[in-house]
Amino acid sequence: MKDFEYEAPVSLATAIEQIAAGNGSVKVLAGGTDLIDHIRTGRLTPSLVVDVKKIPELNVLEINSDGLRLGASVSCASVYGNEDICRDYSALSDSCHIIGGIQIQNRASVGGNLCNSGPAADSIPSLIALDATCVIAGPQGTREIAAEDFCTAPGKNVLESGELLVELVMPARPAKSGSHYLRFIPRNEMDIAVVGVGASVMLDETGETIQSARIGIGAAAPTPLFAKEASELLTGLPANEESFAKAAAAAQEIVTPIDDMRGTVEFRTHVTGVLTKRALHVAVERARKS
Amino acid sequence: MAKKRVVTTKINGRPVEFLCEPRQTLLEVLRENLDMIGTKEGCSNGNCGACTILIDGKAVDSCLVLAVEAEGMNIETIEGVASADGLHPLQQAFLEEAALQCGICTPGLIMSAKALLAQNPDPTEEEIRFALAGNLCRCTGYDKIVRAVQSAAKMGCASAAK
Ligand SMILES: Cc1cc2nc3c(=O)[nH]c(=O)nc-3n(C[C@H](O)[C@H](O)[C@H](O)COP(=O)(O)OP(=O)(O)OC[C@H]3O[C@@H](n4cnc5c(N)ncnc54)[C@H](O)[C@@H]3O)c2cc1C
Ligand code: FES
Ligand code: FES
Numbered sequence: 156m157k158d159f160e161y162e163a164p165v166s167l168a169t170a171i172e173q174i175a176a177g178n179g180s181v182k183v184l185a186g187g188t189d190l191i192d193h194i195r196t197g198r199l200t201p202s203l204v205v206d207v208k209k210i211p212e213l214n215v216l217e218i219n220s221d222g223l224r225l226g227a228s229v230s231c232a233s234v235y236g237n238e239d240i241c242r243d244y245s246a247l248s249d250s251c252h253i254i255g256g257i258q259i260q261n262r263a264s265v266g267g268n269l270c271n272s273g274p275a276a277d278s279i280p281s282l283i284a285l286d287a288t289c290v291i292a293g294p295q296g297t298r299e300i301a302a303e304d305f306c307t308a309p310g311k312n313v314l315e316s317g318e319l320l321v322e323l324v325m326p327a328r329p330a331k332s333g334s335h336y337l338r339f340i341p342r343n344e345m346d347i348a349v350v351g352v353g354a355s356v357m358l359d360e361t362g363e364t365i366q367s368a369r370i371g372i373g374a375a376a377p378t379p380l381f382a383k384e385a386s387e388l389l390t391g392l393p394a395n396e397e398s399f400a401k402a403a404a405a406a407q408e409i410v411t412p413i414d415d416m417r418g419t420v421e422f423r424t425h426v427t428g429v430l431t432k433r434a435l436h437v438a439v440e441r442a443r444k445s
Numbered sequence: 446m447a448k449k450r451v452v453t454t455k456i457n458g459r460p461v462e463f464l465c466e467p468r469q470t471l472l473e474v475l476r477e478n479l480d481m482i483g484t485k486e487g488c489s490n491g492n493c494g495a496c497t498i499l500i501d502g503k504a505v506d507s508c509l510v511l512a513v514e515a516e517g518m519n520i521e522t523i524e525g526v527a528s529a530d531g532l533h534p535l536q537q538a539f540l541e542e543a544a545l546q547c548g549i550c551t552p553g554l555i556m557s558a559k560a561l562l563a564q565n566p567d568p569t570e571e572e573i574r575f576a577l578a579g580n581l582c583r584c585t586g587y588d589k590i591v592r593a594v595q596s597a598a599k600m601g602c603a604s605a606a607k
Pocket of ligand 1: 182183184185186187188189190191207227228253254255256259262263264265266267268269270271275276277278314318319320321346347490491492
């Protein structure tokens, strides 16, 4: 690997100083499951790597009546190892369960998955479905942005040079709410999503009517998408297959997938519809049980 | 060139201090600086699991860890698996079930299986397959490997793993 310096600051303020001082040739290191390979292959040539895993703010994992606070460097294994997340933010734990194998999950963070900003990144549709806000810190202070606005192009995002992602904040999940993420891959394990869909729903107290829903779609456009119309049309509809089919049709309208060895445009569009229905179906089942 | 760093760790129960460059992976340092060549290099990009070691009890791909990150960590490698009394039940089971051919994948598989059994002493076949999904074997076939892990679990590998 090409030579670089390494720092592992224990405070956010120091990290921001070090990242800002590096003038754009700094890379933040969380679990390293994307970054280390990118450096090894020469795709990235940072002069400084700043390991952010020792910063307390990036290790927060707090769940209470305000919602969920997830530090950017918390590992996927810690996410699905948390029973409260598995129960109330199931889409996120579903995502974390399928990112790589155990060795990857023990290191890879949700923050790193988001900041790597791959179109097929498995945590992003779930973050969108769960209405996550990204908290970003930099020399100019702190700012917030919705998960669906974070990625701007394949591998690109809104982070300015000198900034880092601190945490992801998700609102509390009331009774009768549920969520699910699933993807289509040609193998059972260890593959890149052909399409991935995350859905969350809130039902009325009878469990029969949808009060609100959010659908996030991955691998079907240059960036993960928030399927706004598909989500909003569900409000007030009965929680049944017919409603899910309407949302699926609306979701298929917004995708702009690519043709590659994993699937054609036609196939990916079809799969978007199928997965939207399935994600909603499971999210509703979970909501009824909650 | 970036200054070399002194890293203090525990490897297989013994305190170890090593000197490394920030750009070196833990896999590279284990094999090249510390002459611990039991941990194998397959793909060097996190796909094959041949380089699996345990850090603080958790299976990770050592090709995707920087050696400088290992400061203060508790590392276990294949070299620490057998004891003075002989092979570990997992190693014995891999031999008895013929769960290896060329052997490149074996150290990684044993480390992954060891982490699994420490956490879940009586895993189902499906749980074993999930736990080993990050370890590729290109010669033996996974059925024999899964059987070996099942047989090690029966031998009470969990108690031996502690
Ligand atoms: C074998 C294998 C299988 C994989 N399978 C999947 C899969 O199924 N699904 C999937 O989605 N991904 C998969 N990945 C990709 C990868 O594991 C994930 O994207 C992972 O979540 C990245 O997290 P990390 O903590 O390792 O990030 P790192 O590699 O540490 O960082 C990733 C990028 O984000 C930046 N970054 C990290 N943290 C911050 C921060 N706080 N602020 C600003 N920038 C930051 C880094 O500079 C880097 O550019 C796989 C990778 C491998 C090697
Ligand atoms: S060598 Fe590390 S995973 Fe293949
Ligand atoms: S025995 Fe050869 S790769 Fe597994």
